[in-house]
Amino acid sequence: MKPRLYIETTIPSYLTSRPGNNIVTAARQQVTKEWWASEREKFEMFISQFVLEEAEDGDAGAASERLNAIADLPLLTVTPPAIPLASQFLSNGIIPKKAERDAAHIAVASVNKMDYLMTHVTQ
Numbered sequence: 014m015k016p017r018l019y020i021e022t023t024i025p026s027y028l029t030s031r032p033g034n035n036i037v038t039a040a041r042q043q044v045t046k047e048w049w050a051s052e053r054e055k056f057e058m059f060i061s062q063f064v065l066e067e068a069e070d071g072d073a074g075a076a077s078e079r080l081n082a083i084a085d086l087p088l089l090t091v092t093p094p095a096i097p098l099a100s101q102f103l104s105n106g107i108i109p110k111k112a113e114r115d116a117a118h119i120a121v122a123s124v125n126k127m128d129y130l131m132t133h134v135t136q
Contacts, residue, residue, distance in 0.1 A: 014057075015055060015056050015057040016055075016056055016057070016128040016129060017056070017057050017059065017125075017126070017127045017128045017129070018056040018057065018058045018059065018127065018128065018129045018130075018131055019058075019059050019060070019061070019089070019118070019121070019122035019125070019127040019129065019130045019131065020058050020059065020060050020064065020083065020086065020131050021064065021115075021118050021130060021131060021132035022063075022064050022067040022068055022079075022118075023132050023133040024045060024049075024131055024132065024133070025064075025068055025079040025080075025082040025083050026068075026079060027041050027042045027045040027046075027133055028042075028045050028046060028049055028079075028082050029075065029078035029079050029081075029082050030042060030075065041133050045133070056129070058086050058087075059086060059087050059088070059089045059125070059127065060083050060086045060087075060088060060089065061088065061089045061091055061117075061118070061121045062088065062091055063091070063114060063117050063118055063121065064083065064118070065080070065083075065088070067114065068080050068083065089121055089122075089125045090125075091117075091121055092124055092125075094124050095117070095120040095121045095123075095124045096117075096120070098120040098123060098124060099113075099116040099117045099119070099120035100116075102116040102119060102120065103116050115132075118130065118132070
C-alpha cells in the first residue's frame with residue numbers, strides 16, 4: 014500500500030509556473046518538477062477543495078495549468094471535524110493567524126489520516 018500524501022497548492026503552483034528569476038524560486042520549481050516526474054508514483058496523492066479554490070485564483074491561463082496538473086487527484090472531503098481543528102491550530106498559536114488557509118490544509122490532511130503533507134514554505 015502506498016503512503017497517502019496531501020498535496021498543498023504550492024506544489025502545482027511551482028510545477029506549472031514560468032521559470033522564476035529569483036534563484037530560490039527557480040530551485041523550488043526545479044525540485045518540484047523533478048519530484049513530480051520521478052517520485053509521485055510512489056504515493057497515493059490527494060487534494061482538497063481548499064487546493065482547488067487556491068489553484069483557481071489569479072491569471073486564468075496559469076490557473077488552468079495548475080488545475081490540469083491536479084485534475085486526476087482524488088478530492089478529500091472537508092469533514093466537520095476539520096474546521097474546529099483548524100480553528101484550534103490558530104487560537105492556540107500553533108499556526109499564525111495570517112496562515113488561516115494553511116491551518117485548513119493541515120486540518121484536512123490530519124482528519125483524513127494522510128501520512129504526509131507536501132508543501133513549499135514561502136516567505
